[in-house]
Amino acid sequence: MLKIDKLTKAFGANKAVDSVSLDFDRPMMIGIIGASGAGKSTLLRMLNRLENATSGSITFDGRDVTALHGADKRRWQRDCAMIFQQFNLVPRMDVVSNVLHGTLNRRSTLATMFNLYPSEDIHRAIDILDRLGIAGHAAKRAEALSGGQQQRVAIARAIMQDPQIVLADEPIASLDPMNAQIVMDDLRRIHDEDGRMVIANLHTLDTARRYCDRVVGMRAGRVVFDGTPEQLTTGVARDIYGADASFSEAATSTSIDALNAATSTPVPVA
Template identity: 60%
Template sequence: MLTIEGVTKRFGEAVAVDKVELNIPEGQMVGIIGRSGAGKSTLLRMINRLIDPSEGNILFDGTDITALKGSALRRWNRDCAMIFQQFNLVPRLDVLTNVLLGRLNHKSTFASLAGLYSREERLMAIAMLERLGVVQSALQPAGTLSGGQQQRVAIARAMMQEPRVVLADEPIASLDPMNAKVVMDSLADINKRDGITVVTNLHTLDTARTYCERIIGMFEGRVVFDGTPAELTAAEARRLYGVQNEGFSEAMTSTSLSADEDERPAPMRPLPGNRADTQLAEERARALA
């Protein structure tokens, strides 16, 4: 259980997040929606401890993560993976190395500095790239990939942390509709297949309705809606986006896409789970060596 108790964040006189109270059970897929400046990104950054709250507490399974320091905080950064809008890859490094960087919080300082990764970690990285459909680019510099491919590499890197919670901060904001669908499919697959809690900030109502079992709406730093997609009425949507008249349409935030079956990306492969699949990963590793 992720518990947010009266969390507030101030930047000088400005209040970015205002007395937020939330309980997010393990394994839930949650979408946080609202206008730019509603406090969505600030809230995720406080959960991950990239910034500290001005007031309130954030707890995970009863542990107050706002009080963590040193190695305990590094463990939380490992358990709570963050995916960013701008990918945050190292462009000059190849894709496989970028993914392996997700293991840094599992390793000693010396091993991290030396870039020492085990055979099992390399197989794990290749399997994750295979699952996300980008293994063919494993040896390319990350900066040469398309935006959608880079975001999938960023997801693979996050999964290398073996997290318990995945936070995604506007993961599709800079992507075209087709790549946005592939990325959201990937996050939904991680949530359903691996049982990992996924909390993602989204601008678009149709995306939140399609992928999230629970939608949290923020306006001017406060939570003003918390419910299922079916409970998000047109009136609630207008309130979220600060529109007072009947002229508001959800199509204004839409990223919906109609594509022929042969244009859609191939489904993600399962992670290696038996001898045949492990052998496939090992063959990939030898081919990339």
């Protein structure tokens, strides 16, 4: 279904992504983990064609994504929706209009200029917001919402595109644990209920284990782990992050229980 073959992105002498090969034969929820600078975001940006590959290829259902240009490239970006860490909403615009922006790449220039939307698109946008539990905020400005609510608006905008693949670049990095759980629950439901492939860049091991069917670990631009959540042991995680025996998963956890346990542990007095 999705095949990545020796994909490389070089910035001068530095290879942000270095000969990555991955093969996904069916829609699943995939977590990509690794330290900052491992190449996770660059990989997703190449999948969405926001970045061009230096070499290698991306193939989806037999179509060479890396060779697409113009209208074909824009159609691919509709089929492969992107959710960003910083939401990328229009702050002063109401929520439902932000969601309707998911239809921009299939509307005429005139309709876009005058902000004209068919009634069926408006109803669909509200239905998606309702599915994500935020339809009551449809008329509010996006800037009036909390971070977790804004990220759900961004998810709704992505689903409005009716994509086959949803890419989420650090979707919970700026959220508190409760909102992080809500957003990850939503992404998992989108996979389970819609049958869409979801690929999410994640920093936290507990999140990858809990929500993903498959986990890919990256280090210095290369894939150093590709397996099931059960195979993601603490020892494997140390290798992915280049950490020593002092590495603690609790320090990177988004679990409310884990955070409570970590903060309630007595600190020994020297």
